[in-house]
Amino acid sequence: MDFEPYRGELVTYCYRMLGSFHEAEDMVQETMLRAWKARERYDATRASVRTWLYRIATNACLTALEGRARRPLPSGLGAPSEDPGAPLTPALDIPWLQPFPDARCDTEVRADLRLALVAAMQVLPPRQRAVLVLREVLEFSAAEVSEQLGTTVPAVNSALQRARAALADAGVGGAADVDEPDDPGVRAVVRRYARAFEAADVPGLVRLLTDDAVLEMPPVPLWYRGSRDYGLFMDRVFRMRGSGWATTPLTANGQPAFAAYAPEPDGGLGLHTLQVLTVAGGRIARNTVFADPRVFGAFGLPPRISSRISPADSRRAR
Template structure:
């Protein structure tokens, strides 16, 4: 009897890597953690591959491994959040760095999961939107897994029960509770424009121009009146266009030329990598709607610029 080799394993499992990365990201809210968890998933799958007897599809077998790897990973850790998940909005004031025990949500570069492969459709851009990912982190981990397996990945209740090692009845009740909890933390999901939509690109261009020219007035044409502004690693965040613009103008924008922003996409949304005085500074993600930008989330982390495939300096 010939044992399966690496080439056969790669042929059978490799095509699922991108969608497994998206799944792990939805579970844990961190792109880098998701990468590590996918690596662990494939390591475990390789070790068990010789005993895989095809009682389920390769895809559902991999999801069983990946989901349980994620459940083990999140069990001892506090959930990842955005500032808006900690407390209500504050007035314009000096922002203070959050305590070190807060674990922040991270953006996901679209390039990590999307290419010309038709199978990428399985990933589902809408299921990676920042607001949804933030909301998912408020669910107990098993409820989060049930919701994702059933409603994002379209596994049946029986398949989900097999993946999680539970009963169909437990899956159905868990899904009901997960839906109810998610509607509490994200009651009205917004209809966001695709980044390729000319309206979304115009809003992103306006935001980029406002920073690069240090012209806060341009933001009047970009932000909705009810827009929100938040940035990690700061607890304070703003709600309402006037407060958002006041904070940016007085504490952030500086002089013309201080900032350079280069368009990209993250979480299926319009985004930009950010440089401050020529050095990598982080990534900003916009929620673009037909009426304007409803939220701006800035991730202050220079390492993210490289993760999105850009150089450390703006040249």
């Protein structure tokens, strides 16, 4: 019995449930192990291998989530800061939501994996979260989900209605609210933003933002709303670190992203952040900036590059 063809989609499912790519990979490995041990008891007349694996993965995720705090982004914890000079103190006690490295899994990544939606889903009780993903994203029937969760069809339908209502209350819109990352206009906006970032051109960055653009930086719990405060904070960053940055394009959560490399005293460039962008209406509406080394590792980013070659060239040479 071959379970490997399902690994990629199971990782994305467990990521939606857990909010951590590393934990999702571990959970899928646990799912595969449990399935292998139980293979003699698998009954093909009751469920397909895929449905059976999702039942095992769901139960493993629900067990892992018992008594655990949700994984938030800074914007989910309180009001935006109005002080661009506030101390940048990491809150390492908070299990922050992590981005999903698209290139690591051979699976279709759609708008339903975008960061804002995954963050909102973390607020849902785990069983509601499972019902929402299994029904809305993976399109299992209510009967299949009731079997996977060991409950009834009416209970599944009720949980789905509550989950939908909670996401609506959180203001999480559909895919139409976000521009597609492979749209030529989106790629052009992201390229202009990256060039302005490399040049430490704050006015150039601000011109590409929506009026209420959000900037957040886990594990620092601060976040800012509005192009003015966004620009003031970026001015602070560039005054601290100088100009001459480099970026390399990526995708994360089905969104455009880039790794930012900051100039260092020896003339090289050191990995500074991974930045995941949300583009809406032809402008940058949100930038979620990750500085966690574990995130860098998940994306396979080199910690240093030469200032004489691009980060993309550096990665190809590895």
